[in-house]
Amino acid sequence: MKAVVYQGPFSVSVEEVPDPELKHPNDVIVKITSSCICGSDLHMYEGRTAAEPGIIFGHENMGVVAEVGSAVKSLSVGDRVVMPFNVGCGFCKNCQRGYTGFCVTVNPGFAGGAYGYVAMGPWRGGQAEYLQVPHADFNCLPLPAGDEFESDFALLADIFPTGYHGTELADVSPGESVAVWGAGPVGLMATYSCIIRGAAEVYSIDHVQERLDKASEIGATPINFDDGDPVQQIRDMRGGDGVDKTVDAVGYQAAAQGSSAAGGEQDEIPNVVLNEMIDLINPTGIMGIPGLYVPSDPGGVDEGAKRGALSINFGKLFEKGLKLGTGQCNVKQYNAYLRDLIISGKATPSFVVSHEVPLDDAVDAYDKFDKRIDGYTKVILNP
Ligand SMILES: NC(=O)c1ccc[n+]([C@@H]2O[C@H](COP(=O)([O-])OP(=O)(O)OC[C@H]3O[C@@H](n4cnc5c(N)ncnc54)[C@H](O)[C@@H]3O)[C@@H](O)[C@H]2O)c1
Numbered sequence: 001m002k003a004v005v006y007q008g009p010f011s012v013s014v015e016e017v018p019d020p021e022l023k024h025p026n027d028v029i030v031k032i033t034s035s036c037i038c039g040s041d042l043h044m045y046e047g048r049t050a051a052e053p054g055i056i057f058g059h060e061n062m063g064v065v066a067e068v069g070s071a072v073k074s075l076s077v078g079d080r081v082v083m084p085f086n087v088g089c090g091f092c093k094n095c096q097r098g099y100t101g102f103c104v105t106v107n108p109g110f111a112g113g114a115y116g117y118v119a120m121g122p123w124r125g126g127q128a129e130y131l132q133v134p135h136a137d138f139n140c141l142p143l144p145a146g147d148e149f150e151s152d153f154a155l156l157a158d159i160f161p162t163g164y165h166g167t168e169l170a171d172v173s174p175g176e177s178v179a180v181w182g183a184g185p186v187g188l189m190a191t192y193s194c195i196i197r198g199a200a201e202v203y204s205i206d207h208v209q210e211r212l213d214k215a216s217e218i219g220a221t222p223i224n225f226d227d228g229d230p231v232q233q234i235r236d237m238r239g240g241d242g243v244d245k246t247v248d249a250v251g252y253q254a255a256a257q258g259s260s261a262a263g264g265e266q267d268e269i270p271n272v273v274l275n276e277m278i279d280l281i282n283p284t285g286i287m288g289i290p291g292l293y294v295p296s297d298p299g300g301v302d303e304g305a306k307r308g309a310l311s312i313n314f315g316k317l318f319e320k321g322l323k324l325g326t327g328q329c330n331v332k333q334y335n336a337y338l339r340d341l342i343i344s345g346k347a348t349p350s351f352v353v354s355h356e357v358p359l360d361d362a363v364d365a366y367d368k369f370d371k372r373i374d375g376y377t378k379v380i381l382n383p
Pocket residue numbers: 038039040042043158159162181182183184185186187205206207208211225249250251252253254255256261272273289290291292293327328329
């Protein structure tokens with residue numbers, strides 16, 4: 001089959017690899033219909049992780065069941081399914097409590113597994129024609145047959161639940177004011193989730209104009225941080241007040257004001273979003289941090305950043321009595337509910353999708369999405 005294979009910094013190829021096989025009676029093989037490129041893939045693509053060449057990328061996968069292991073109870077050939085990017089077992093101490101992003105059996109020695117991702121276990125990615133899905137009864141979310149809502153459902157693998165997770169970590173509630181850093185796919189989904197949850201005011205901070213335009217379209221107030229300190233811009237709009245809640249949908253590769261928007265070229269300040277959040281949020285607020293921070297960054301801006309040690313204003317955080325939540329999204333906690341919002345017409349997350357292209361166009365799509373040019377906001381590969 002064909003698959004997207006990591007070759008080294010700023011290089012992927014589409015090449016022939018062996019087909020996946022049923023390795024355990026609980027596995028299914030899914031014929032992929034949609035697999036998205038994620039901002040998380042860019043950390044590997046840019047050589048900012050320990051990823052080695054040869055990884056098949058793709059953790060945002062949906063398709064149709066093509067083969068079923070003998071022990072699988074709930075799925076049949078032909079079923080339409082979407083898989084959380086997390087691989088979970090369903091029976092370990094963390095999966096049992098709903099923390100499927102921290103499964104302790106699918107990636108021995110580590111809490112958390114995913115498809116096609118460095119340090120997340122042996123699971124191949126789904127930017128390919130077929131995918132092996134372990135513990136299939138647990139990991140496959142059933143979808144209505146047919147091809148309706150394809151691009152909405154594809155976002156259930158990661159960014160819609162992850163954006164929602166940011167608002168859950170921050171406990172965003174009706175009538176609140178929220179600032180969301182990042183109007184990438186995750187940030188836009190967090191902004192959208194704030195609106196779904198009834199926030200009164202949502203500020204979306206970025207410096208890529210097409211992305212800020214999408215945030216405006218769904219009812220948020222866009223804040224371009226290249227125009228000046230975003231904290232001051234928001235305070236000025238609010239008569240000096242801060243906000244109730246904040247969400248960091250940027251992570252450790254945060255750009256400095258005025259630097260290039262292209263991921264590989266920007267000047268970075270890895271702690272800038274964390275400190276801006278502490279600065280803007282009102283006392284007793286809650287900060288949700290789905291944006292990625294890593295314990296090892298080969299391209300870190302200084303010695304601390306290289307080992308994930310960032311300087312944050314903890315004194316201010318304590319003085320304000322703030323809370324914060326971090327970590328991988330436990331996609332399975334939300335995906336069935338978010339699916340049903342899509343089916344009932346109450347959520348249409350596909351507004352974020354800018355490009356749907358064949359698998360063969362993955363090389364060009366990675367390049368443009370990484371440079372954040374030509375409106376490349378969210379790309380779905382259709383093998
Ligand atoms: N916790 C999880 O489970 C999970 C899941 C998926 C993605 N992520 C992470 O979420 C983050 C966002 O993912 P994405 O796909 O939207 O990535 P992305 O790279 O497409 O988007 C990030 C956005 O942040 C903007 N940005 C950069 N510096 C900024 C700053 N100083 N202030 C405000 N905005 C700034 C960029 O211009 C870009 O639009 C990444 O770190 C990704 O790894 C986490």
